[in-house]
Amino acid sequence: MGWLEGDVALITGAGSGLGRALVDRFVAEGARVVALDRSADRAAAVQAAHEGSVVGVAGDVTVVEDNERAVARALAQFGRLDTFVGNAGLYDYGARVADTPAEALSRGFDELFAVNVKGCLLGVKAALDALVETSGSVVLTASLAARSAGIGGAVYTASKHAVVGLVGQLALELAPRVRVNAVSPGFMRTDIRGPRALGLDDRTLASFPDLDELARAVLPLQFLPDPADYTGHYVQLASRANAAATTGVVVDCDGGFAVRGMGPPPG
Numbered sequence: 001m002g003w004l005e006g007d008v009a010l011i012t013g014a015g016s017g018l019g020r021a022l023v024d025r026f027v028a029e030g031a032r033v034v035a036l037d038r039s040a041d042r043a044a045a046v047q048a049a050h051e052g053s054v055v056g057v058a059g060d061v062t063v064v065e066d067n068e069r070a071v072a073r074a075l076a077q078f079g080r081l082d083t084f085v086g087n088a089g090l091y092d093y094g095a096r097v098a099d100t101p102a103e104a105l106s107r108g109f110d111e112l113f114a115v116n117v118k119g120c121l122l123g124v125k126a127a128l129d130a131l132v133e134t135s136g137s138v139v140l141t142a143s144l145a146a147r148s149a150g151i152g153g154a155v156y157t158a159s160k161h162a163v164v165g166l167v168g169q170l171a172l173e174l175a176p177r178v179r180v181n182a183v184s185p186g187f188m189r190t191d192i193r194g195p196r197a198l199g200l201d202d203r204t205l206a207s208f209p210d211l212d213e214l215a216r217a218v219l220p221l222q223f224l225p226d227p228a229d230y231t232g233h234y235v236q237l238a239s240r241a242n243a244a245a246t247t248g249v250v251v252d253c254d255g256g257f258a259v260r261g262m263g264p265p266p267g
């Protein structure tokens with residue numbers, strides 16, 4: 001028996017990378033899933049991979065109506081909603097303030113924050129009544145950039161700190177009916193894109209061919225995790241039986257990056 005048997009989850013950014021791994025894991029744990037992604041092809045592909053257990057919805061997390069449509073689909077198809085996973089995100093590829101024209105910085109900030117922060121807020125808002133009904137939960141995707149500088153640039157780092165702020169505020173506001181937590185994954189190789197306004201919409205992590213080597217060099221655990229390696233934390237936080245007393249928590253799973261400090265490289 002899975003940890004999410006009978007539950008229904010809405011996962012955003014579900015067509016690729018971590019979101020896709022979360023869909024696969026939630027289904028393996030017994031959940032049915034609405035998979036929201038901006039890419040219609042990806043939404044269709046994840047539905048086809050789990051016919052009967054997953055409904056793919058093409059939509060944009062920055063748009064109120066698209067979030068509401070995804071929640072309505074969960075209720076129409078599966079009759080309930082137990083967990084909202086706010087995961088869709090953009091990365092700024094470390095764009096430095098000094099090197100970025102002010103106009104691009106302004107538009108890039110709006111574009112990235114709209115997905116990484118507003119997308120989480122609008123998703124929670126759309127899901128709220130349904131989550132209250134089931135005494136459900138929210139799990140957001142933060143990042144090791146929510147704790148450490150130098151992983152992204154100022155825009156991405158600030159957006160992930162804002163996700164942690166949402167967790168605290170919403171955990172308080174939505175108690176006692178709805179638990180709100182986050183997972184802060186470390187490095188992984190995905191298709192993550194950046195804001196068009198920063199010229200990063202076609203950039204991918206393929207531009208870091210030495211990511212495995214970097215992970216081995218700087219992480220005490222000395223390996224580059226796959227997206228699937230992070231999914232167990234989401235399952236636990238979503239599970240009533242295994243996290244009933246847990247709200248307002250951010251689970252760091254960064255390969256030990258945060259504890260290394262000035263310590264020597266892993267040997």
Ligand SMILES: NC(=O)c1ccc[n+]([C@@H]2O[C@H](COP(=O)([O-])OP(=O)(O)OC[C@H]3O[C@@H](n4cnc5c(N)ncnc54)[C@H](O)[C@@H]3O)[C@@H](O)[C@H]2O)c1
Pocket residue numbers: 012013014015016017018019036037038039042059060061062087088089090091115119141142143144184185186187188189190191192193
């Ligand atoms: N890749 C990493 O190293 C890393 C590290 C820490 C945290 N994260 C976080 O993990 C999350 C998932 O990123 P990923 O690395 O799997 O990237 P990814 O690009 O592989 O997957 C993200 C998915 O979100 C979708 N998406 C983007 N904007 C959207 C929007 N406005 N509305 C709906 N869907 C949208 C994309 O189409 C894509 O399918 C993000 O929040 C990211 O910040 C990633």
